[in-house]
Each structure stands twice: as structure tokens, then as C-alpha cells.
Amino acid sequence: DVSTPQWRPTYHFTPPQNWTNDPNGLIFLNGKYNLYFQNNPFENKWGHMSWGHATSTDLVHWDNLPVAIPEIVTKDTTTYIYSGSAVLDKNNTSGLGKDGKGPLVAIFTADKPKQHNESQYIAYSNDGGLSYTQYAGNPVIDLDKKDFRDPNVFWYEPTKQWIMTVAMVDEHMVRIYGSKNLKQWTRLSDFGPAGYTKSGWECPSMVPLVVNGDKSKVKWVLFVSAFTDRGPGMQYFVGDFDGTNFKSDNSATETLPVDGGDAFYAAIPWRLANHKATLMGWLVPGKPDTYPWRGQMSIPRDLSLRATSEGLRLIQQPAITIKDKLNTLSADGVFAMESTDLRDKEVPLPKAGKTNAYWIDAEFAMADVKVAGFKIAQNKDLPGNDIIIGYDAIKQQLFIDCTNAEKNNKQPANHIQAVHMRPMKLLNGLVKIQLLVDRNSVEVFGNDGEKVITTEIYPDAKSTGVSVFGNYVNVSLKLWRMDK
Template identity: 50%
Template sequence: MKMKLFFMLLAGLLPVLLHAQDNPVPTPQWRPVYHFTPQKNWMNDPNGLIYLNGVYHLYYQHNPFENKWGHMSWGHATSKDLINWKHLPVAIPEIEGKDTTTWIFSGSAVWDKHNTSGFGKNGKGPVVAIYTGDQPKQKKESQFIAYSNDGGLTYTNYANNPVIDLRKGDFRDPSVIWLEDQQKWLMSVAHPGIQKIEFYSSANLKDWELLSEFDRQGDTRRMWECPSLTPFFVDGDPAKKKWLLMISSSSPGDGVGMQYFTGDFDGRTFTNDNHAATKLFVDYGRTFFAAIPFNHLPGDAKTMLGWLVPFETPTHPWRGQMSIARDLALKTTPEGIRLYQQPAAVLNAYLKKLSAAKTMLKRNITINNNELALSSAKSFNTNTNWIDATFTTGTAQDFGFKIAQQKDGNKVVAETVVGYNMARQELYITQVKDGKVVATLEKMAVKPVNNKIRLQVLFDKSSLEIFVNDGEKVLTTLLFPEKNATGFAAFAAEGDVQLDTLKVWNLDKIL
């Protein structure tokens, strides 16, 4: 999207993006294995996430020509397990006209089962993409649609685009779902600079009526982008229906992030459950952005993907990666209804296929003011570990894991610490060089539950996603370790901790 380039430029990051193209040094040591990356060139927001006939479709913001932002089009990949991806040709390329260029910015895709749009053929409903058409020469963003009758492989743009045109330069990211009770489509779309979400409805995906607005609540430090509004059953109870509104945010001086609201939607208006000043965050790291749920998942599952903003470090021949697929749930807590996230359950089937050599299981280990090596020269040493551990707190001031570790004998040359501090009740990520902490990358407040801390640590070459206490909170960041920094250990400092269970999977090669 245009504003992605805007905030990167103002943050002084544009020269780095250009460097990623001008100095193409291959960086295979940082290409994730079980997180999606394009084969080559730039990628940002996930778009049009949809499940069709047993296949997950991922469209994404893509520059087909260069390893930097520009020429925005919808790239395309498919998967049956959310781990192995088939790369496909560009699904919706930028539109070159006589007097203007239209870039294909972020949006969503739906299966128009009842052919409300009239675009279907042979009695079958089409797949319809709803996206923002950005026209830089006209300094305008408006909402376009395109349709596919070959299962989402190729699209034809609607002849009468745009379908919503307010003649504004900052109006984007439509997210569309089907409201079965009203037999209508619902769109959420953002006015980023004025921090406003608008809701529209349509019977045919072509003609849209403005329903209501939601603005300036929660985190208002940044512009608002990439909204999604999704119904949930709280605690899995059909009698307790709530709606989850997620919004991505960005600003030149304050990075990126995502917040959420829970509330009620009466078919026209979303009403926030909480006070307008309440701030609830989807992820507590600095890199998770533009996440949206898949449409049409079986069993009404709620699963999303997000983009991990690459920031300063150049990679080649690709740039940008997606998060792991995350299952979403709303749960009742003493503080109110809150969002919980877990690595998608469908991924468990993949983990079960891994051989015994790729799987580690340990139980009931006491670690007392030392570290427990978990990698060796031949195993769990490729920076592709998926860790699931439960600790019972003891006397240790700090405990957790050390990853991307490099040692010279007993001397620590480099490592990243994923630790929990008992006094501060805080998860933190620090970088260590030559035995000294040189940077604190991230930190997040979270309390033990019944004296236990569960950490799910997904480290994949350069991405690090940490789910705490069954997904009560999540923190995501990026790491770019040296090629030989691949060690891995559990640790406790200034006391002891009980490692109740430890499961580790090495996903260094895709099955």
C-alpha cells in the first residue's frame, strides 16, 4: 500500500529498501522454512485469504519486478497444510491505462456462492476479489472488484470499477464477509489519516450503502489500516456472540502494530465493549502487521495470517515474510473478553509427520542457575526449531531459552535470550555479544498462571513468534543472526526453575 512506502520513507528506511535491490547479495541463511516467503522480490500485506475446495489461497502485495516496494500487484500461492506452498503467477497485475496507472492495493476475496454479483458461469458462483485501486497520478484511492471463474487463478476486472469512489487519496483496504442472516455482504474499510473505519453493505458486491462509522478509540497514536470485522462465539458458546474488530496501525515515528476491539454489531453499527480509551493489542512486537482472517474456512474456523515487516535488514532475492497461521478465539477473563491466539491446529498434523530425529521430548527437569544445552553439532542446530515448553516458577530470577547461540569454548560470542523475569513479570528478548547484553529488542508484561509459564517459541531462520500462556499474549520480532550462530539451550539464572515439559520440532526441511 502507498502509506507503507510513506512511513518507511519518513522513518528513513527507504534507502535500505533500495539497497536491498542495488546490492543483491543472496541471504539463504535468513530465508524461513515454515513461514511463507515469495520466491523472489518484494512482498507485504496478505490479501484475499480464502479457503476453496480443500486449498488455502494466499494473495499478497507484491512487486513482480524488483526486490523493493512498487508496482503493487496481487501475488498468489496455495497450500493444503499452511506449511508447503505452491507459487503461482501474479493473480491481479497492476493496470496500465492511457492516462493513469492503477496499482492493486490490499483487500479481500469471497466465494460468491449464490452468484449475487452475476459474474458466475454455468450455474457456479465466482470468486470475487475486492481491493483498493490506487491511482497515483490522480492521487486517489477507491474500491475495485474483480472476478474469477477458474477457482481464483486469474481475475477479470469489473468494467464499471470503481464500486466505491469518494475521490479521496487515503481510503483503502476493504475486508468483506457474508452476513447470512441479512443475505448481504458487509465491508469494513479504512480512512487511515483520520483514524476512521467505515462499514458498507451490498446485495451484489457492486452497489454499496454506507452503514456507519467507527473512529478514534483505542490506540490513536498511528494511522489506521487493514480492518477486519469477524463474528465469534465467546468461549465457544453459541449463546455468547461477539464481534472482533482488528485494525493495523503505522506511523513514521512509532513503527507498526495491531490493535483489536470486541463488541456488538447489529447489522449497521459496531459498539465497543470497552471504554474508548482502552487499548488492546493483537501482538506486542514491532513487526506484526496487516493480518486478516481467511474467508470460508470449514467449521467456521477463525484463522489469520499477518505480514512481518522487514525493516532495516536486506534479504535477497526476496524481501518480506508472513507469520505462521494463527487460530483465533475470544475468551472470558477477569479483565473482560480477550483475544487468544495459537499456531493453527491444522499445523499439528504436519508436526506429527516429523521423524523421531526431528522431535525432542523432555519432562520434569530442574535447571538451577545454569543452562541446559539442547542442540548439538548434528541436531536442532539449524535455527528452525518449534519449541513448546511449560515451566513451573521456582527461585530463579530469570529463565527461558537462548537461541541463535554461538560459543567459543565456554565463551558466549553471540546469542539471543528469550527470557522471563519474575520480579518484573515480563517476557523479554535481548541480544548478547561477547557475554554482554547489547540490546533489548522487545518486552511484554505477562503474569504466570498457577505458577506456570507456557512458552511456544517459533524460531524460523529470521522470524521469532512467541505465544505465552496458551496464546494469552503474543510477541513477534525478526532476528538476523550470523550463519554459525545456531546453538539452542534452556536456562535459569539466580535460582532454579522446573521445566515440566519440553517439546521441540526441527523443521529444517519441508516434507
């Protein structure tokens, strides 16, 4: 295996070594973001599924901690620790706490490959989430099913109980359970099938979010992951939760994608105070091997809802915790370009850095313009390999175009489709683009988080050029190098 430092992200989470997929057990405790993650502690490929663990105060720098929940191996059976969630049981409803203090409780799927069984387990921690003990009464829910997984649990104050959403994978349904003690669960309702149902549903989660910043207006969003014919995908439903049922407002004919690309998957939220939530997803790796790690997380995304002419829509913005610190996170502060006229020009950004790790906030004034945006991963010795990211004012689409990279690169990502688009309108002739490039990923946020597209890229170490282009455009931008 050849080491691939050119693809190691600088401001996205990767385990120091070995495989990761889904984020698990996201919980904010005592000023620290806890990230557990699907992890193979022994190899750089999926297997031996366990919960890896890392914590961070700023969502950029991570302290890597020992495996928190290892696979369970006995003489005649192996139990994988699949995806799930973690809660602080403050009032010790479970009775699993110690010395008058409530435990942390992890709720996850125990997958038994030999028995073709997936059931829900709990495990508890009385050392702040470093290590967990399996509950002696496991499983807490067993329907004798092969595909039944990814419980996500939260406290629901109005009925004073724990609520779980869990995937009935092949039925394309989310089953909702309630519990007073995290041990006995009562089935409350089923949601679905609805929206995208061509493949198995995984990793459901449900959060209340504020609408248009008005704290008195709260609606619920239900997230579901499913692999589509374009690759990994997520959809969301906006609606109401009354403690028993989730009722969706989505139109019966429309599926709402969370992300327009082909990498963002299995995302779950950190639930924060005052109906705030930050979503983190797994970025599904492309074809080339990265080593000595494989798999990474997305940028954490602060969530909210905005009223649009089409209805309430999800807004995702790169976590403010990171955004606020860019000047100090950057290698050389901020580089600003004010109102540059781009009349049919391609303007290189020499400050973009030596490596493909940077963050750009840009605003384009698109008078008479067809297309404007950025060309990245440029290399003057290998012209025509670049990846184009921008806004097409004729098609009214935000896009990432990897056609050249897929055709010419020595290391194409092997996307099912090379072009990713999301419909988006100009706002008074302006378009805002936030472009987060981090070695082997691209995340583009349009119009303050109205649309997001994420994909994986595999440029060689020398293809790091960036330019901004457009015809009859004014652009103002800020750029932060992120390869300090």
C-alpha cells in the first residue's frame, strides 16, 4: 500500500489510520464535540465494525481516542457494532449510572452476520464516553429481521420520553419508538414509504429546526440515506412531529435531496440548545485507494429552515464554529479580491496555496453572464484536467463538473456521473458561492447554504492551481489557505 499524503484532508476529519464510514453517536458534552464513527480498527477496508472515537472543541482539530465500542467476538459468533446514536441520560432514567450521576448511553445496531440478524442494543459509559459496557439485557429491540438498523435517539420533553427513529431498510420506512428508560421500547408509528424508495433506507434521524430565524416557528426535518443510481444520496422530509407521528409536508411527487453530489451519506446531527443542530456526514470514498486511512467526514453543517416559494427548504451552512476562526486557521490569513472585472478572463489565484486545501467565499455579479466560477486542480503541464465549479445562469444551476478529471486524470474518482447540478436562482443578479476544497473533497454551498453539492476528487500533488473565471462578471472574494 502506497501512502497518499496528497489526499489527506487538513480540515476535515479522517482517522489517523484505517477505515471509517458513518458518523455515530454525535453528542456535544462539556464544550466538546464527540464524534464516534464506524471503524475497522485493524484494516483499511470495511470490516470488524466498531465505534472509533474522537473529540474536538472547534470541529477542525480532533483528539483521537481509543476505540469506544469494539465488535463482540465469542467462540461461535461475531457481533458488529453498526451505526447509532448516543445520549446523556442526565436523570439516570436507565438506572445504568454510577454514584448518583447519569450515564452516557449509546444506542446502536448489533449486526450478526452469521445469524442474518440486526437488533438494537444499548451500552453505557460512566467515564464520559471513553469506554462503554454492553447492557446485560440486550437486545432492547429485536424483530427477528435481517435489515433493521441505525437507531437515532433524542429526549422529547413534552411527553417526557426518549424517541427513537430506526430504519426498516427494505420496507423504505422509518419506525418510531418511545421509551421511558432506554431499555423498554414501545412502537409508536411508522413513516413511509415516501419519496425515494428504489433502494434500502438507512440512517434515519429527526430534528426540530427554526424557520427563518424566528424562534417561535419550529418544524421537524426527517433525514434518510439511500444509495441511488447516481451514487450515495440523502433525502429529507419537512413536517411535524407530535410525540407519536411524523407527518410530512413534502409534495407526493417530489424528492428533496440534501446534497446534489455523490459523496454525502449517512449524516446525523449534533443536537444543540435552542433547536440548533449541526449535521455531519460520511464522504463515501471514490475508486483510488487512500492510505493509511480510508473514508472521511464532511464539513459539519449548521442547519436551519427557510421559507421559499416552493415551501420550507433545508439550509446548510459550514459550521459557524469553523467559519468564525478562518483567519487564524489559515496559513497566511485572508486573501481578498474586491470587485474584479472578469470580462472573459480567467484570473489565476496565486495565493490559493501549494496544496489543494483552501476555503473561498465569493460573490459574483452576473450581468449578462452565462457561466462563472472556479477552475481548480489546475496544472500548466497537464492542461485540461481541471475541475470546474460554478453557476450556470442560463440553466440556473449550481454545478461541479469533473468531466475533464474523469477523462484525463491518472486517478479519476470513477463517478457514476461526472457533472453534478442543483437548480438555484440568482438573487438580484448576484450569486454567492462558498467553495471548500480539502485535498480529496469538494463541497460547494450556493446562496448561503440554499444548495449544496459534494464530491470526491483525486488530483495529483502538483495539480493545485486555482482560477476564477466568467464573462462580464464582477467578483469579490475571500480566500483562506488551509494547509498550515
